[in-house]
Amino acid sequence: MYQFFVEPGAIAGNRVSITGKDVNHIKNVLRMKEGEELAVSNGVDGKEYRCAVLSMTEDEVLCELRFVKEDAVELPVKVYLFQGLPKADKMELIIQKAVELGVYEIIPVSTKRAVVKLDAKKEKNKLTRWQSIAEAAAKQSKRACIPQVTGVLNFKEAIKKAGEMDVKLIPYEMAEDMSYTREVIGSIVPGQSVAVFIGPEGGFAEEEIAAARENGVTPITLGKRILRTETAGMTTLSILMYELEGKDS
Helix, strand or coil: CCEEECCHHHEECCEEEECCHHHHHHHHHCCCCCCCEEEEECCCCCCEEEEEEEEECCCCEEEEEEEEECCCCCCCCEEEEEEECCCCCHHHHHHHHHHHCCCCEEEEEECCCCCCCCCHHHHHHHHHHHHHHHHHHHHHCCCCCCCEECCCEEHHHHHHHHCCCCEEEEECCCCCCHHHHHHHHHCCCCCCEEEEEECCCCCCCHHHHHHHHHCCCEEECCCCCCCCHHHHHHHHHHHHHHHHCCCCC
8 A cells, every 4th residue: 555644634524635756756656546446644743644535636645534554653762763874875875765764863973984975965866765765664564653764963963962862873994792782771761862873995994983971872792704885884774673563562
């Protein structure tokens, strides 16, 4: 079933109004007909609204609400991925998979060893593209919200932002003791916020790890093998999803 996102005010009584770019997609790409069913989320209450198409105009697809599915589809914690800027188009894959795995927000980070440098124009274009990928992934994976991709932060700014969060993790190739990683992740409880720092190609510089430690970020190991930047984030998020999925039930 196809899923779309609307503003909370677009759901009123037993009517749901879909506007914007999704109108063209529904009419001309999916070629949906009156009576066909679709799912709608408002990105706020975590509910899935099952609807049937009533009518379509150039500017609006009007639907009839049939029932509300209230099963929680989001993780019981908010995971913030602080991703060191990778080369080429790896960020697109990282965003897509992170959204599928339940990330709440993605923060691109400029680090000492990051090869990619974005000027204002490039950053604006990239952010538009990255947010579009996040939205598409949220629809595909039937998320109840669209994770936000923020503007690029430098490492110092990222550490400061992470200071607001309950748990702060940084996978690091020099860290050891997998039992400690299990202990730290196992101690996370529903309702907490979790920051995950992933380095770019080449990893974090030693002074960045030192600064992270000084600000309460915990180095953990993901095993004995060195993972690529696009693999490390997915691995960490997969572990968190496995550990936390359904923990609030």
